[in-house]
Amino acid sequence: MSYEQQQIKAIQHWQGQGPKLTSMLAGMVSAPAVKLVDMVIPDSAIQAALEAACSVGEKLTNPQSVLEQANISQIGDLFYANLQLCDELANKTHDRAIAMAAAEGGITGASGLVGVAIDVPTLMTLALRTIYQTALCYGFELKGEEGRQVALRVFSIASANSLKEKEAALVSLVTIKQMLQQQTWAQIQQVAFNTMGKEALVLALKDLAAQLGINLTKRKALTIVPMIGAAIGAAVNASFIKDVGWAARRTFQEMWLLQHGGHIQQPLLLTNTAKTR
Numbered sequence: 220m221s222y223e224q225q226q227i228k229a230i231q232h233w234q235g236q237g238p239k240l241t242s243m244l245a246g247m248v249s250a251p252a253v254k255l256v257d258m259v260i261p262d263s264a265i266q267a268a269l270e271a272a273c274s275v276g277e278k279l280t281n282p283q284s285v286l287e288q289a290n291i292s293q294i295g296d297l298f299y300a301n302l303q304l305c306d307e308l309a310n311k312t313h314d315r316a317i318a319m320a321a322a323e324g325g326i327t328g329a330s331g332l333v334g335v336a337i338d339v340p341t342l343m344t345l346a347l348r349t350i351y352q353t354a355l356c357y358g359f360e361l362k363g364e365e366g367r368q369v370a371l372r373v374f375s376i377a378s379a380n381s382l383k384e385k386e387a388a389l390v391s392l393v394t395i396k397q398m399l400q401q402q403t404w405a406q407i408q409q410v411a412f413n414t415m416g417k418e419a420l421v422l423a424l425k426d427l428a429a430q431l432g433i434n435l436t437k438r439k440a441l442t443i444v445p446m447i448g449a450a451i452g453a454a455v456n457a458s459f460i461k462d463v464g465w466a467a468r469r470t471f472q473e474m475w476l477l478q479h480g481g482h483i484q485q486p487l488l489l490t491n492t493a494k495t496r
Contacts, residue, residue, distance in 0.1 A: 272340065275348075279348045312349065316464055320457050321453040322453070324342070342460075345460060350374060353464065359404055374463065375426070377465075380433050380434055403478065438455045
């Protein structure tokens, strides 16, 4: 079995996996702790922080780092590289992001509820930056409103609280993935995103904020426990960015394969979507 075939199987397996951590945490955190955290990070605050994180996350991306590591002159050259090189680049990005998240979570986790208020917007910015940077590793430059559409949908996959939410987020990218089988990334960007419209972007932000409100509340409720907040904060942040990184890697892996035509003849996501029609 070739490397690409192995990754196709891994992508299909990942698409069918439900989120495990948030379900597990639901039974571990107490109602008072959840309520306290929910007061600190209501959906309205998360949505505002999310909008800011999109802009900052994009600006913090470092294309030059990818260019130097891959020894190429422009990001688009990665379309002509092999998938294993792209995965190696993404793996380095992923590992660095997890380490940064753990360090930041450890510091803010030691400060209880005050730390949560600081940590959440910082964590969201790192998550968006990880998505943007991972896209570069596969030759996709996510820029402006068009790039934000994709980044938010990947973030929604990572922050899903159930398999149903994850499937809905995956379906939101189907149009782009179908177009990649026939056109280049450069050709489809404007057309695809124009069909989504600005209203879709506003709705995506609102829906994602609601998802994150549940997801982060469950994760962060454990960090307010005295004495163990720092350790839990580091672990929770690392786990969250690990989820985000894998969502980005599997999404852009599949997009890279589709861009190369015929490597995924019938993606699991497209198969499931067709069955529901």
